Amino acid sequence: MNQLAPRDLAAHLAQGLLSFPVTAFRPDLSVDEDACREHIAWQSSYDVAGLFAAGGTGEGFSLAPEETARVVRMAVESARPGVPVLASAGGATWQAIRNAADARAAGAAGVLVLPPYLTACDQDGLFAHVSAICSATDIGVIVYNRGTAVYAPETLARLAEAHENLIGFKDGIGDIEQLARVHALMGERLFLLGGLPTAETFALPLLQLGMSTYSSAMFNFAPEFALAFYADVRAQDRAAVTEKLTRFVLPYITIRDRAKGYGVSIIKAGLRAVGRDCGPVRPPLQDLSARDQADLAALIESAGLVPGVAADASPSAAPASVLPGPAEGRA
Ligand SMILES: O=C([O-])C(=O)C[C@H](O)[C@@H](O)C(=O)[O-]
Secondary structure: OOOOOHHHHHHHHOOOOEEOOOOOEOOOOOEOHHHHHHHHHHHOOOOOOEEEOOOOOOOHHHOOHHHHHHHHHHHHHHOOOOOOEEEEEOOOHHHHHHHHHHHHHHOOOEEEEOOOOOOOOOHHHHHHHHHHHHHHOOOEEEEEEEOOEOOOHHHHHHHHHHOOOEEEEEEOOOOHHHHHHHHHHHOOOOEEEEOOOOOHHHHHHHHOOOOOEEEOOHHHOOHHHHHHHHHHHHOOOHHHHHHHHHHHHHHHHHHHOOOOOHHHHHHHHHHHHOOOOOOOOOOOOOOOOHHHHHHHHHHHHHOOOOOOOOOOOOOOOOOHHHOOOHHHOOO
16 A cells, blocks of 8 residues: 555545654664554554654654654554555755655655755745655655745646646645635645644634645544544534534643644653653754643543543543633633
C-alpha cells in the first residue's frame, strides 16, 4: 500500500484522519529507534488514513537528513500494511530533493514540502523550489502553506499543470480569503488538508472550504478521541464537536499557549501522561514545565481521554487550572 500512485494517494488521504507522529528521543536526544517503531505500530493500529513522519510534530526541523531518512524508513517498516507513510522534504532545495529521494527509497508514498528556512521568498522562487522537488521524484507531493511559503492560487495552478504528482495543499495559516481562492481554483485538482496548530479547533468550519481532513497532532496520545472528533466533523454534528472542544480541546490550548513551541512539546507531554513516553524534545523546543505537565495529565484524565477509555465516556469537569481565565473570556 505504501506505493500508491499519486492521485490514488490523494483520494485515500482525503477520506480519513491524518496524523504526524512524534520522533522518539532518548534522554541524550539521540533517536530512540525502538520507541519510534513501537509508536508507529501503535498509531497505525487505529483507523488513520496516513502518517507523516519527520514532519512538524515529528521535529523534522531538528533532524539531520540522514536521521530523517532513518525515521521515515522505520515508520514505513513499522506501520500496519494499508497505512501510507509520507515523509517531509525541508530546507534548501537540494536537501528537499534528497529527502524526497530518501523517502521514495524507504517506501514512503509521498512527501510534504516544508517551508524553506530563514529567507523570505516570492511566488517564482516557490514555484522553482517545488518544481525541482516534483521533478526529482514520482511519488506524491503536498505543499505546506505556512511561514515563509505562502502559495498564491495561481502558483498552485502552474505547479499542478506542470507536475502530475503534485497532489495536495496543506494549510497552516488560516487565511480564509486565500483558502476560498485556493478551493475555488484548485479544489478539484488538489486535495486540501487543514494543518493549523491543534487542527481540531478549525476542522468544522474548514470543512466548508473543501478540507475533508486535517492533521491531528493530538492523535499521537489520544487516538480514540481524535477519531471520534473527526467522525463528528465529517457528520457535521456541531453539538458533538462543540462538546469535545469544550471538554478537552480548548482547555488543552490554554496549556499549549503557555510557551512558544509547546504546540509540539505538548504532544510528547501527552504521551508521557498516558504512559507512552517518547522522550524529550530537542532544542530549540522546551519540554513542558512540571506544572504544565501535571495540568495536562489532570485534563487528559478528567476529560476521559486515556487510550482504552471510550472517547464519549462521561467526563468530569476540566481542572480549574486550565479553564480560560477572565482575560481569555471566562465570565
Ligand atoms: O507537522 C505539522 O506541521 C503538524 O504536525 C501539524 C499538526 O498536526 C497540527 O495540524 C496540529 O497541531 O493539529
